[in-house]
Amino acid sequence: MSPAAAPPAVEFDASAPWQKARSVALRPEPFGALVYHFGNRKLSFLKSRTLVAVVESLADHPTATATLVACGVTEAQRPAYVKALADLARSQMIERRTA
């Protein structure tokens, strides 16, 4: 494991710009996707295809919230998606983008 690949965990701020971490790969699966971090070799799962679309397109939008809106996540679903993104941030699967 590369010690350099483990920056300190970040608090998730949905009003900030995010992206899929550079050392992370997504593998599509019928239920969503498998997420793999080549640096810390952690494996995770995205349990819906919408969440896959969100993670894939984070980099195209100014904020995480804007990404959720663009992917058609309703107001009611938003807390669940923010929580999922926060979990992904904690496990370094997504990272803050510099504007």
Added chain:
Amino acid sequence: MTAVLPARSDRPVGGRLVDQFEYGLDAPICLTWELTYACNLACVHCLSSSGRRDPRELSTAEAEAVIDELQRMQVFYVNVGGGEPTVRPDFWHLLDYAIGHDVGVKFSTNGIKLDKARAQQLARTDYVDVQISLDGATAEVNDAVRGTGSFATATRALENLAEAGMKDFKVSVVVTRENAGQLDDFKALTDRYGAQLRITRFRPSGRGADVWDRLHPTQAQQRELYAWLLANGDQVLTGDSFFHLSALGESLPGLNLCGAGRVVCLIDPVGDVYACPFAIHENFLAGNVRDEGGFQRVWQSSELFADLRNPQTGGACTKCAHFDACRGGCMAAKFFTGLPLDGPDPECVQGYGETALAARDLDLVTPRSSVDHSHKGPVRGQPTLLGIPSIPSKICDESPLAGLDLR
């Protein structure tokens, strides 16, 4: 790449991952790849009946092609084993090739080739994991099943890895009746080298079938193991192999499900693809990586794997209150003890396995694999568990004073 497995109409949308996994994945989460049947040891419980190299084993170029395919399918890591994988002359090349193609490698070895230089090389390599097999926390217990001198070989490898500054290497233990009482000792031994302990379930596969009656843990040991796992589980890896114990109460951490053909499989040294590393038998053979369409076609289109990708809906176990916890246990354990696949695991912790074993026909012949690469002649240090006399490694090892305490 987009998801290619047919989204079967009965696959649930959302819900628990374990329910999704029963319907299979587009590619394995991780697969086991045995690189050779050749092995310097002759462990009595070898799951793949290894010993002699098979002349049909995949060439270097064919192995590279498999790695290319795994990269395309985004199989992010493989468990490499054997046989003893490091005795393949191209082992270190294939290791580098896999890592260079985004396929991480975790390999299992008895330590025979892990000298100081190799240990340093591994310590410098990202994205490789090593696990050293040890089946006793003492030489006495270990060598009885793995052969004279194998404890010394393994601990020398552990010393070399620790000295080289290797991080996160593992000590891999198959839990048997003989070593089930040594779990704390294994933990202490592993801590001493700065390694991590991995314990897995003993199955009646390969030569394991010959010694299963003698070596599989007793019911009392299983209950102790379960308690030990609940107390120590967060620091110990298990390959999620003890899910049958979950029927004792609280679920163990990890995936409580038989992953055979659904999320895991085995590629054997000649390229045959089996549902799981413990199921080397023609009934579980899905195809060969040399076939047209390669591994991907076998994984995604074989009839056998399609059959396995369904939740179990019938059989005695589905009526049991604990079915959701243990999911009927291990397919290979049932098969090689001659039990029906939709019935209880032979080590069912509710006791149904023992009843089922006792109810087998007296003239039942348990299935045996036709794949057997066991050494035919004597092997240096051959284990003595079965009462076969060991061959002294040097004639002077058999001193007339051996065993005498001269102090």
